[in-house]
Amino acid sequence: MAEEFSGKKFLGKTVYNGITMGKVMVLRGSQEQVRRTKIEDAEREIVRVKNAVGSTQEQLGALYDKAVKEVGESGAAIFEVHQMMLVDDDYLDAIYHVIRTEMVNAEYAVAITGDNFADMFAGMDDEYMQARAADVKDISTRLIRNLSGQGGADFSTMEPSVIVADDLSPSETVQMDKTKILAFVTVHGSTNSHTAILARMMNIPALIGVPVDLNKIQTGMTAIVDGAAGEVIFAPTELQCNEAEEKIRNEKEKLRLLRELKGKKNETSDGRTIDIYANIGSVSDVGYVLENDAGGIGLFRSEFLYLGRDDFPTEEEQFQAYKQVVQTMGKKKVIIRTLDIGADKQADYFALGKEDNPAMGYRAIRICLKQPDIFKTQLRALLRAAAYGNLSIMYPMIISVEEVKQIQAIVAEAEQELKAQEIPYRIPEQGIMIETPAAVMISDELAELADFFSIGTNDLTQYTLAIDRQNQRLEAFYNPHHKAILRMIQMVVDNAHKCGKWVGICGELGADTALTETFVNMGVDELSVAPPMVLKVRGKVRAM
Ligand code: PEP
Ligand code: MG
Secondary structure, three states: OHHHHOOOEEEOEEEEOOEEEEEEEEEOOOOOOOOOOEOOOHHHHHHHHHHHHHHHHHHHHHHHHHHHHHHHHHHHHHHHHHHHHHOOHHHHHHHHHHHHHHOEOHHHHHHHHHHHHHHHHHOOOOHHHHHHHHHHHHHHHHHHHHHOOOOOOOOOOOOOEEEEEOOOOHHHHHHOOHHHEEEEEEOOOOOOOHHHHHHHHHOOOEEEOOOOOHHHOOOOOEEEEEOOOOEEEEOOOHHHHHHHHHHHHHHHHHHHHHHOOOOOOOEOOOOOEOEEEEEEOOHHHHHHHHHOOOOEEEEEEHHHHOOOOOOOOOHHHHHHHHHHHHHHHOOOEEEEEOOOOEOOEOOHHHOOOOOOOHHHOOOOHHHHHHOHHHHHHHHHHHHHHHOOOOEEEEEOOOOOHHHHHHHHHHHHHHHHHHHHOOOOOOOOEEEEEEOOHHHHHOHHHHHHHOOEEEEOHHHHHHHHHOOOOOOHHHOOOOOOOOHHHHHHHHHHHHHHHHOOOEEEEOOHHHHOOOOHHHHHHHOOOEEEEOHHHHHHHHHHHHOO
């Protein structure tokens, strides 16, 4: 198979520059649509299901043993529950019934049964039973992977690899061991998706829209991923390997030069300054922030704490995570964005249901205001952590003054509770994300209510240009340099400054060095960028 590819270049769209060479790991399975095919022999399909149940049981057993060692018996119990659910007679009989009556393939029968059982659980009154919806989906996905010969991708034992997949969801990406990923290459996906954002945060070369037949790519093949050239080469020739090694050496040298900017000010030659902070998605990203000498954290996407798990993080878990971040950052500012789940960031236990337009749907602050118990748990954790460092809070997807007033009322309730319980807390600086055209147009009124603004250009571009940021076919139309966006940013800066408030940009546009000078001239006070971009933007400011 490797000969077929030898030296062949595949072009894609660059998500993040950088060059790497290493072994491929192909991820197939959950992210691929399960195809419905007609079969002739139902009993043969049923035997396939039984065999796959056997191997799935073995994997779950191994995961249980590993989890017992790492997190103890109670943390590992979920894998025992999964083992029991997997051999539940109702579940298996339902799968066999679909195969026999519809004469369809085992993968499809498992997918349909998993969805039906998950819907049934999600519709129950009992919270415990509702949470089982995610479990039944999880075991069905595992079973489908085994049926299709993919097995489970085990990040604990894998070598650092180039991940090749059809597409990756944020919840899949967030579970990966980042030290084991050399690069991402996907057939689908969009440069504005949260998976792309994670790749930028991790400083790894990433390409999307690479037209390669995944059935022909094998785990273990060598690949060169060149983000800057937007190309991937599978089974490279010796000459190509030598060229890549040369480029990798040059990259290291460029990085070394960039590191010389550490400890220097973000100051133009005529003495104007701007803060350059970093965006993170997890506690472990703080290392990248410090390594790249960011002045603070301008956006901690707290929803990543909710992804890749089976149930809500508790107040205590969140408090510990936020506290660790603020303590590690010392006096530096840490802006934590409240839960922005929904759209491409899905966690089954939220049971959000299917929507025709999820990006314009039930998400972010809308969920928090409709389900204040979820919101208040997070706010309590944030207020508590604020007592330990320079923490600020900001609220996503705001469209009205009324929403901000409702938020203030819930913050006040959380404060009253903590006070009554004599738990240490602090009411921190609170800002609003400006990422809807509505928020831009009423930014004069919002400025009265907020301590600061942070402009989320990813969503602001999506909603202003009416372009789904997830839709790969619209990449050519997604233009964050559009005059409408730049005028909106200026309007927000002017309205904030009139009220004595500061303004940052935390969307991906903040790291676009073609606009750094424009932003400084507009009066933007802070740019929050992926950690590996901090020194590049600093270099641009200093060259002004
Ligand atoms: C944005 O929309 O620009 C933003 C920073 O938030 P997110 O990318 O997480 O939606
Ligand atoms: Mg956003």
